Amino acid sequence: MQQQMAGHHADPVVGYSLHNRRYLNVTNRCTLRCAFCPKFNKTWEVQGYPLRLYQEPTVEQMLDAVGDPKAYEAVVFCGLGEPTLRLDAVLTVARQLKARGAPAIRINTDGLASLVHGRDVTPEMAGCIDALSVSLNAQDAFTYERHCRPKLPGAYPALLDFVRNARVHVPEVTVTAVDGLPGVDISACEALARELGVGFRRRVLDQVG
Template sequence: MNQTIAYRINDNLYLNITDRCTLACKFCPKTQGIKRVHDFDLTLEQRPEIESIIESIGNPREYDSIVFCGFGEPTLRLKVLLTVARHIKKERGKVRINTDGLANLFHKRNVLPDFEGLVDALSVSLNGQNETIYNQHCQPALKGSFNAVLDFLRLAPRYVPEVTASAIHGLEGLDIEACSALAKQLGVGFRQRNLDVVG
């Protein structure tokens, strides 16, 4: 089976380890039935095994970062993610996770200590300055998702050196300045993103 597990954009290598999410973000191409990023078709016929993911990375030092991203929430496959991250760190690569910040809510425990020493950076989607705007754009399946993202962001810097919240510019009702202020209040960095730009 020929499916895209790893794809390079600029100097980073992105890993597509699952197509599952508990969100159904309205702005996500997947929600709109599009499974492509740049020239890469990210359709997964089956979720890749650890060995295939490691094989698809090659030498992690050839990239600025290896980024768990894809068209799904990577922390839903926590054991797989941690095993691959351990391999990347052993090979002296840098690990980033692009996440919805709902891992603690989903797994019903604080998973952040598992990241310590394995994850260099977290980029957490915070697409809403309040619960109403967040729910409008992200359509969470799990109750309490917005507050869970805030708790996750508040705790994350204890375990991960670089933590950034991000929000997409131009979403209806989304106040970038307010999102940035919220991130600051939570003690993390902030990055404004543009629609359809992976990073």
């Protein structure tokens, strides 16, 4: 077990468990700069786990942090950052965990991997990623830009394309939006999810992960 100390010099938490799922803290880097992000509010803790990384975990460290994947309902690539910025490492770990009998592998993502990597990356997820939870966050580009402050132009349409493509290769795709942000219309987000042919989950502010 990793130490669960808050503060600057706490041991980095690579893996942590919540609700019988094993979460992997992949990176602190992000494609977005969400105004509501805990890390811009000087908090690096999520559900009591200090997630600040001074060094990103290697493939081996992530595999070690899971151990036997059959012990969990699911392994989730997550962290206070965007896991798909380390797509190769994530897919390598995912393939190995599947080979070791992992019941389910999920990535919590901003859905901008194809935009960042400059190609449709969703076919690479086929067979090793069982579920994606994609932060839709808003019903339109204007509201999205306001809250998520993407570093790259064209982020919102790229996110929608990612979701459409992911549907073909990943069995379970869910988009999420945070309830309580000004201008975010949760029922419009839900309608958009239906239009995209994917599931929808409403999230509560301050519960990243």
